Amino acid sequence: MSEFHLTEDQQDCLQELINIAMGQASDQLARYLDSFVYLKVPSIESVDAKELMRTLSEQKNAIAVVSQGFFGHEGIRGEALLVYQEGDSDRIADLLGYEPDDLSKDEQVIDISSILTTTFLNVFAQQIDNQMSYNAPKLLPNVKDNLFEHLQQMPFTWDIALKVNINYQVTDYSFNCNMILLIPEVAITNIKHVLNRILAEF
Amino acid sequence: MSDIDKAPMPEKGIDQTLLGARITKQINIQIANQLNTGILVVDAQLTIIVWNRFLQVHTGKKSENVLEQSIFSVFPELPVRWLSRKLNSVLQLNTPSFCSWEQRHHLFNLPHTRPITTDSDFMAQNCTFLPIVTDTNDSYICILIEDVTDVCHYQTQLKKALAELAKINRIDGLTQIYNRRHWQKSLEQEYAKARRHDKKLSLIMLDLDHFKLFNDNYGHQCGDMVLIEVSALISTLLRVEDIFGRYGGEEFAIILPETDLSGAIELAQRICGRVSALALTYKEQNVKVTASLGVAQLGEQEQSYEALISQADAALYQAKAQGRNKVFSNQCSSTLAVG
Missing domain, CATH: 3.30.70.270 (Reverse transcriptase/Diguanylate cyclase domain)
Structure with missing residues (x-):
């Protein structure tokens, strides 16, 4: 167990914060999309670097990965990866109410990813008294070969990754994707401070 | 938040505070006007209320024809439906939104100033749409327009070269x-x-x-x-x-x-x-x-x-x-x- 590993209490606390953030984010999304958004309780795993490499290299059928960097105060920063499996992204245009000829498929995936990432992380940041800024989202080219490479070429070394499984169902449309938050060690230490602070308040 | 917002303000007296605030404001304005990035601020009705020198210079438009005008009447080249939805998401979700040259070469028809030949007469742009909420609880959107003509140009060259190499390889x-x-x-x-x-x-x-x-x-x-x-x-x-x-x-x-x-x-x-x-x-x-x-x-x-x-x-x-x-x-x- 590395020193960056979360204790059981910290893990619970984080799960709770993410649940709240996800709940509020989906509420905002429902209003924005002007339709009923059904959200399953997101499943959260924290995985170490090696484990994630293994899981992701098994995920051969990922068709699109959108990456977006985020950074806040107190050294909290990282990169969000939204991983879509085959079929997941087919309904995005319907979901967002775009016309078929409105946007390229790439732009749709980037758009919905950015909305999901930023709504979620904004609410999450509020929970920990922080404020996030974001880099422009980027669609990783040739995902099939490059996801592994991309993870190895990160500008920072990250030791823990938070894997948040999101399942959105929007009225008639169901829509799945995986959100993976890659967080460098400094940020983890800071998140742990914040979690301890919240835990102490109880 | 930029550090400019947190510029130290002496707490010696009201005059000193006002002076500090005035100087900070002047600095902010001058930076905004000297940035090589376009800044355009619209209100919730999508009326332009702020623009910086970069845009004044590159559009060749006059302030009196731009300020207090709808963004769509000043820039008729903008895709109305697409941008309205984009800006709406920024206002409603209070989250930033982005538009990259890789998906859309440019939004605003600005001439590029590069001494290089490119595929387009217009400046390639990365645009960022940022939500801004003031003390009065009014919502605004700040649109940042970055000139990425160089990036676009070299990326295109690189793609061509890679395609050529792939061909040579076969x-x-x-x-x-x-x-x-x-x-x-x-x-x-x-x-x-x-x-x-x-x-x-x-x-x-x-x-x-x-x-x-x-x-x-x-x-x-x-x-x-x-x-x-x-x-x-x-x-x-x-x-x-x-x-x-x-x-x-x-x-x-x-x-x-x-x-x-x-x-x-x-x-x-x-x-x-x-x-x-x-x-x-x-x-x-x-x-x-x-x-x-x-x-x-x-x-x-x-x-x-x-x-x-x-x-x-x-x-x-x-x-x-x-x-x-x-x-x-x-x-x-x-x-x-x-x-």
Whole structure:
């Protein structure tokens, strides 16, 4: 167990914060999309670097990965990866109410990813008294070969990754994707401070 | 939040505080006006309320025709529906939104100022839409327009260069047909496809007869000319799905997907005949060229694509042994005369 590993209490606390953030984010999304958004309780795993490499290299059928960097105060920063499996992204245009000829498929995936990432992380940041800024989202080219490479070429070394499984169902449309938050060690230490602070308040 | 917002303000007295605030404001304004990034702020009704010098200079528009005007009337080139939705998401979700040149080359028709030739007359842009909420609880959107013409230009060049490299990697420089490596990779794929879908697959191996003599008698330039002319001729005799490659020096190979032995032999005979009828001249001398061809069809027994090459190669050897300028197949009982 590395020193960056979360204790059981910290893990619970984080799960709770993410649940709240996800709940509020989906509420905002429902209003924005002007339709009923059904959200399953997101499943959260924290995985170490090696484990994630293994899981992701098994995920051969990922068709699109959108990456977006985020950074806040107190050294909290990282990169969000939204991983879509085959079929997941087919309904995005319907979901967002775009016309078929409105946007390229790439732009749709980037758009919905950015909305999901930023709504979620904004609410999450509020929970920990922080404020996030974001880099422009980027669609990783040739995902099939490059996801592994991309993870190895990160500008920072990250030791823990938070894997948040999101399942959105929007009225008639169901829509799945995986959100993976890659967080460098400094940020983890800071998140742990914040979690301890919240835990102490109880 | 930028550090400018947190510029120290002396708490000595109201005058000092006001002075500090005034200076901070002046600094902010001057920075905004000297940035090489366009800044445009619109309110919730999408009316322009702030723009910076970068945009003033690049649009050539006058402030009185821009401020207090709808963003869509000032910039009629903007995609109304798309941008309205984008800006709406920023207002409603209070989250930033982005638009990259990779998806949309530019939003605003601004001329680019680069001393380079690019594909577009307009500046390539990365746009960021940021939500801004004031003390009065009013919502605004700040649109940042970054000039990424250089990035776009070099990225496009890079893509072109990579495509060119990928092509060079597949093509034989002299004959402009596929090189050995790409041809062999294609055969590997065609073999797998034929096996999976239980489809026919045939192969022709072709060698120019006594090729060494062209080089010895007329020089290597003559040899090169023969290789180029024969390749060009054979290319015209093939279907689009056939894969023609230079296997070695004067040896060529043709993959024939979904073709049986008789079809392959027919083609081989046509090639043999056309090559021998080729009227080539080098330095005003007639040059006579013939080819020997070995044909094989993928059967039950071959366990690999290499085995198919061996079959066709053995047939080619037989064609040579039986006097050249011939087509031969081990799978066919009689020697095949030139058609």
